[in-house]
Amino acid sequence: MSLEDKFDELTVQEQPREFKEHSNTQIYEKFGHRIKTDELSLTKGKTNKDKANRATVENVLDPRTMRFLKALTSRGVISEFNGCLSTGKEANVYHALAGYDNSVDDDGSGVKNKSRKEYAVKIYKTSILVFKDRERYVDGEFRFRNSRSQHNPRKMIKIWAEKEFRNLKRIHQSGVIPAPQPVEVKSNVLVMEFLNRGDGFASPRLKDYPFKDREEVRHYYHVMVAYIRLLYQVCQLVHADLSEYNTIIHKGRLFMIDVSQSVQPEHPMSLDFLRMDIKNINSYFEKMGIEIFSERMIFQFVISETLERFEGDYSSVEDLTNYIAKNLLPKLTAADEAEDEVFRSLYLVRNLGGLEERDFERFTDGKFDLLKSLIAHDNQKVAANFTASEQFDFSSSSDEYESDEGSTDPDSNSGSSLEDDDGDESSEEWDDKPKNLKGKKYEDKESKRQRKQEAKDAKREKRKTKIKKHVKKKLVNKTKSKK
Numbered sequence: 001m002s003l004e005d006k007f008d009e010l011t012v013q014e015q016p017r018e019f020k021e022h023s024n025t026q027i028y029e030k031f032g033h034r035i036k037t038d039e040l041s042l043t044k045g046k047t048n049k050d051k052a053n054r055a056t057v058e059n060v061l062d063p064r065t066m067r068f069l070k071a072l073t074s075r076g077v078i079s080e081f082n083g084c085l086s087t088g089k090e091a092n093v094y095h096a097l098a099g100y101d102n103s104v105d106d107d108g109s110g111v112k113n114k115s116r117k118e119y120a121v122k123i124y125k126t127s128i129l130v131f132k133d134r135e136r137y138v139d140g141e142f143r144f145r146n147s148r149s150q151h152n153p154r155k156m157i158k159i160w161a162e163k164e165f166r167n168l169k170r171i172h173q174s175g176v177i178p179a180p181q182p183v184e185v186k187s188n189v190l191v192m193e194f195l196n197r198g199d200g201f202a203s204p205r206l207k208d209y210p211f212k213d214r215e216e217v218r219h220y221y222h223v224m225v226a227y228i229r230l231l232y233q234v235c236q237l238v239h240a241d242l243s244e245y246n247t248i249i250h251k252g253r254l255f256m257i258d259v260s261q262s263v264q265p266e267h268p269m270s271l272d273f274l275r276m277d278i279k280n281i282n283s284y285f286e287k288m289g290i291e292i293f294s295e296r297m298i299f300q301f302v303i304s305e306t307l308e309r310f311e312g313d314y315s316s317v318e319d320l321t322n323y324i325a326k327n328l329l330p331k332l333t334a335a336d337e338a339e340d341e342v343f344r345s346l347y348l349v350r351n352l353g354g355l356e357e358r359d360f361e362r363f364t365d366g367k368f369d370l371l372k373s374l375i376a377h378d379n380q381k382v383a384a385n386f387t388a389s390e391q392f393d394f395s396s397s398s399d400e401y402e403s404d405e406g407s408t409d410p411d412s413n414s415g416s417s418l419e420d421d422d423g424d425e426s427s428e429e430w431d432d433k434p435k436n437l438k439g440k441k442y443e444d445k446e447s448k449r450q451r452k453q454e455a456k457d458a459k460r461e462k463r464k465t466k467i468k469k470h471v472k473k474k475l476v477n478k479t480k481s482k483k
């Protein structure tokens with residue numbers, strides 16, 4: 001018997017109508033009492049109080065959150081919710097209308113505006129698991145050194161919302177990079193300006209933006225690269241989750257959103273986050289069919305402190321793209337790609353004391369003589385006014401940041417745990433540190449060389465068994481692209 005014949009025999013008997021109705025009634029009788037049809041009450045339930053208080057609707061609207069929303073409404077910040085813009089893994093974003101107090105015309109005339117202000121209300125999920133992974137962003141943040149409550153997910157979420165609020169405020173106030181204006185933050189609820197397309201809908205994310213032509217794609221790429229640098233240099237932030245999903249094209253300008261995980265440059269992993277951002281952006285724009293710059297070159301461009309400052313008008317696309325054209329050249333050859341490969345695998349450290357074994361071996365194998373050369377060596381593609389190899393020195397920039405904001409804070413243990421205590425490497429490359437020479441000044445050359453070689457070998461042996469599991473895990477995690 002063929003398969004088709006067998007299949008024909010498998011006809012399922014249609015159930016008589018009465019039977020179906022009968023079973024529906026049975027189900028209703030059995031479970032009907034469990035379906036709540038009464039209005040949602042915000043008062044504490046008499047029974048099962050604990051569970052009910054933590055239960056969530058759409059994972060975000062637990063009774064506490066509802067109370068905050070109610071408070072925002074009664075204070076006149078918000079008048080009504082209009083629906084959900086996005087349900088993500090960390091937060092839901094809702095559209096809301098501003099309260100009547102704020103419905104004053106923008107010209108300050110005091111005349112009530114008929115079209116009321118609109119807000120985007122981001123409500124962080126209070127479910128616990130999602131936030132577990134986020135500790136590494138708050139760890140090592142000087143600004144949050146006293147507020148680490150990472151064992152209490154509720155407090156963690158509050159920090160998270162506040163972090164986004166503060167980062168948004170910093171970016172928005174700088175006037176350098178467009179970002180929605182933050183309005184309020186209360187526990188896990190963040191209210192900000194709604195980026196409106198004009199017809200009631202949200203402006204599109206970069207991912208959904210309908211580019212007119214390739215020229216327009218290139219234009220936004222250049223603006224994006226310029227913004228990464230300005231965000232770092234002027235706002236002192238690394239986005240840390242930059243992608244086509246977290247940028248919005250609004251009124252012809254590129255807005256940065258979703259900055260809860262953004263960190264300051266002195267964060268121990270800021271350079272890793274920066275590299276990841278650059279990789280995400282590059283792969284999106286490459287997919288869109290334009291010539292891109294090498295990741296390493298963008299990285300240098302972003303962090304270089306001696307590079308000529310941007311003197312143009314921040315809102316002028318022309319000035320921004322000229323700035324880029326002056327400082328970066330497209331990535332064209334296979335050799336450029338090979339260099340990016342190396343760059344991606346490099347363990348970036350803030351100082352030489354934080355080197356990992358694999359990098360160390362790359363240097364000692366003679367491939368590169370210093371970490372900074374690994375980033376900057378032979379960079380002929382960078383325009384004449386940007387001699388990158390002279391410009392970036394990890395040890396000096398690290399000192400600067402550490403002394404500035406005290407990233408030696410004991411709380412920032414995630415970063416310091418990445419550091420190895422191989423700081424006093426006796427390798428030739430950085431034995432110019434005076435402490436290595438102390439007391440051995442008059443040693444003859446040959447015995448010095450031998451002593452150093454022995455010390456080096458011993459350390460190498462020691463390191464073989466030394467890479468800690470959590471360090472490895474972090475290294476793997478950080479190279480995974482986010483979306």
Ligand SMILES: Nc1ncnc2c1ncn2[C@@H]1O[C@H](COP(=O)(O)OP(=O)(O)OP(=O)(O)O)[C@@H](O)[C@H]1O
Pocket residue numbers: 085086087088089090091093120122180192193194195196202203205245246257258259
């Ligand atoms: N101010 C705003 N104006 C208009 N739309 C916004 C605004 N903020 C967020 N959105 C929309 O909501 C979406 C999610 O916002 P956001 O990226 O901040 O949340 P999220 O935490 O990243 O969510 P996910 O868990 O999906 O990553 C955005 O992609 C955007 O479409």
Ligand SMILES: [Mg+2]
Pocket residue numbers: 088245246258
């Ligand atoms: Mg997002």
